[in-house]
Each structure stands twice: as C-alpha cells, then as structure tokens.
Amino acid sequence: MKNSKLFSGTILMAAFALTVGCEDTSLEDLLSEGDAQVSESYMKTEASLYNLYSVVDVSLRDSLFQVNDSAMVDGATVIRSGSNVTINFGTGVIGSDGRTRKGIIEVIESGDYMTLASLDIELKGYSVNDEKVTGSIELDKAGSDFGLVITGFSADQEIEIDADKTISWRKGFTTLSNSDDDVFDISGTATGKDLKDNRELSTSITEAMNYDRSCEFKMVSGIIELTLQPNDSIPDVTEAAIDFLADDACNNLAKIKLKQGETEIEVTKQFNGF
Numbered sequence: 001m002k003n004s005k006l007f008s009g010t011i012l013m014a015a016f017a018l019t020v021g022c023e024d025t026s027l028e029d030l031l032s033e034g035d036a037q038v039s040e041s042y043m044k045t046e047a048s049l050y051n052l053y054s055v056v057d058v059s060l061r062d063s064l065f066q067v068n069d070s071a072m073v074d075g076a077t078v079i080r081s082g083s084n085v086t087i088n089f090g091t092g093v094i095g096s097d098g099r100t101r102k103g104i105i106e107v108i109e110s111g112d113y114m115t116l117a118s119l120d121i122e123l124k125g126y127s128v129n130d131e132k133v134t135g136s137i138e139l140d141k142a143g144s145d146f147g148l149v150i151t152g153f154s155a156d157q158e159i160e161i162d163a164d165k166t167i168s169w170r171k172g173f174t175t176l177s178n179s180d181d182d183v184f185d186i187s188g189t190a191t192g193k194d195l196k197d198n199r200e201l202s203t204s205i206t207e208a209m210n211y212d213r214s215c216e217f218k219m220v221s222g223i224i225e226l227t228l229q230p231n232d233s234i235p236d237v238t239e240a241a242i243d244f245l246a247d248d249a250c251n252n253l254a255k256i257k258l259k260q261g262e263t264e265i266e267v268t269k270q271f272n273g274f
Contacts, residue, residue, distance in 0.1 A: 037260070038194045038228055039240045042156040046224070048133055048155035050186070050274070051210075053148070053167065056105060056121060056226065059087050060113040063176040076101070083109050089126075102127045114174070117141050131156035143171045148188070159201070161192030172213070182213040186222070200229040207243075211274065215250035218274035238261050 059078045065071035069080040075093035079086050087105040094100050103125035104265040110119035119139040126133050133152030139146055150163040165188035172182035185208040192201055209222030226240040245268075257266045 038197065038199060039226060041194065042203065042226060043242065045153065045155045045159045045161060047274070048128065048151055049150060052133065052137070053130065055087065056107060058118070060085065061176055066176065085109055100211055101127050113141065116178065144173065159194050161190045163190035164188050180214045184211050185209065197231055199231045201225050209244065213236060217250060217252035217271065218248065219244050221246035243263055
C-alpha cells in the first residue's frame with residue numbers, strides 16, 4: 001500500500017461553494033441562504049466521516065503494520081497493543097494530502113480487520129485542519145461489506161448526525177502494496193441536526209456513491225438526497241440532491257438541486273476531490 005496516496009482526499013466537499021451561475025436569478029432569491037449553508041455543512045460532515053474511515057482503513061491495512069503491529073502511516077504513529085490500536089497524530093502531522101491532523105484515534109479490534117472483525121472507533125482530541133471532529137463509530141465486517149453505526153458525529157460542530165452506512169468493497173482490499181486499485185461503494189442513511197439553525201435533517205444515499213482511488217477526484221458517481229425541516233425563520237421543508245455525474249467519468253462535476261415547494265433550481269458545479 002502506498003502510504004503517500006492513501007490519506008489523500010476524503011474531505012468530501014469542503015470546497016463545495018454553493019453559488020449559482022445564473023444571470024437572471026440566484027439561489028438566495030429562490031431559496032433561503034440558510035438552506036445552501038446547511039447543505040454545504042452536511043456535505044462537510046459526511047466528508048469528514050469518510051475521511052476518518054479512510055484513515056483507520058489505511059492504518060490497519062498497512063503492510064508494515066500487518067507484520068510488526070506498529071508503523072508510521074502518513075506521519076501518524078500506529079501501534080497495536082492486544083486488541084487496542086492507537087493512531088496518534090500528536091500535536092500535528094501534515095499528511096500527504098496537505099491536511100494537518102492532530103490528536104488520537106483509538107480502535108478496539110475484535111477479530112481480524114482483514115477477514116472478520118468488529119471495530120469500536122473513538123476520538124480523543126482529534127481534528128483536521130484545526131476543525132474538531134467528534135463522535136464514535138461501530139464497524140462490523142462480513143465478507144466484503146462493512147456496516148458502520150455512527151453516533152453523535154460532527155465536524156467543527158456545524159452538524160451532528162447519527163447514521164447507518166454500508167461500505168462495500170468491489171476490489172483492492174487485499175492488495176496491500178497498491179492503493180490505486182481500491183474501489184468501494186457507499187450507501188446508507190442519516191438523521192441529525194443543523195446545530196447553528198436548530199433544523200432537523202435526514203439524508204439517504206439513493207444511488208450508491210462509487211469511490212475509485214485510480215481517479216484523480218475519487219468520487220465517480222452516486223446521489224445523496226437531503227431533507228431539511230422548517231424552523232422559526234424558515235417555514236418550509238427544503239429538499240436537496242447532489243448527483244455525482246456518472247457520465248463525466250473521473251471528472252469533478254456534480255449536479256446540485258434544491259427544491260422548496262414548487263420552486264426548484266439546479267446547477268452543475270465542480271468539486272475539489274475526495
């Protein structure tokens with residue numbers, strides 16, 4: 001496994017700017033500015049979740065760690081002691097993706113991650129680019145599928161979610177010396193709250209998100225649908241959808257649709273990669 005590549009990219013949409021290129025109108029004219037901000041914040045939270053999974057996956061599948069129960073993985077010190085695995089970034093490590101990670105990820109492993117295992121993942125003072133990441137994950141592996149139960153997960157305290165996700169590996173999981181052949185699909189649902197505006201939300205991946213490390217921008221296809229409930233200042237339910245366009249292959253295009261009642265707007269945007 002090539003450690004220099006493996007941590008690159010899972011910050012899903014931290015760079016998604018939800019601005020509209022229409023001359024006659026703008027998203028803020030049709031829908032509340034808050035809806036756009038919540039959509040962006042949700043994607044940031046979802047991105048941070050996949051990033052955390054990637055860090056744990058890369059560490060546990062590292063070829064040296066598999067042999068020695070300890071390794072340096074993209075700057076982090078990874079050590080196994082019995083069933084406990086500690087991924088320690090200390091006071092700050094700049095990864096190969098240019099992001100600075102701090103703190104500790106603690107993993108309790110029951111079984112063998114490479115074959116059949118359950119993982120309990122906890123965070124201690126963990127942050128990415130000084131944005132605090134909190135929450136816990138229970139992971140169960142059966143065959144090529146990983147079931148994730150996520151509790152109280154938040155990135156920089158913008159949105160907090162509970163979620164059930166499934167990561168289905170299609171290829172590359174056992175080829176430890178090569179990360180470019182890693183391909184998996186992501187599916188599942190989440191519920192949560194926008195902590196800033198106190199809005200309840202729910203999401204569903206209605207078309208599996210296909211993650212391919214051989215592609216420059218990693219996310220090849222998939223659709224996430226998001227429902228935002230009203231609050232005191234926003235009286236209507238808002239529906240959002242982000243479609244990672246399958247027909248653009250490895251390019252970084254996504255179609256964003258926001259709908260409130262009969263009002264709907266749709267734009268195609270670029271994202272910076274995962």
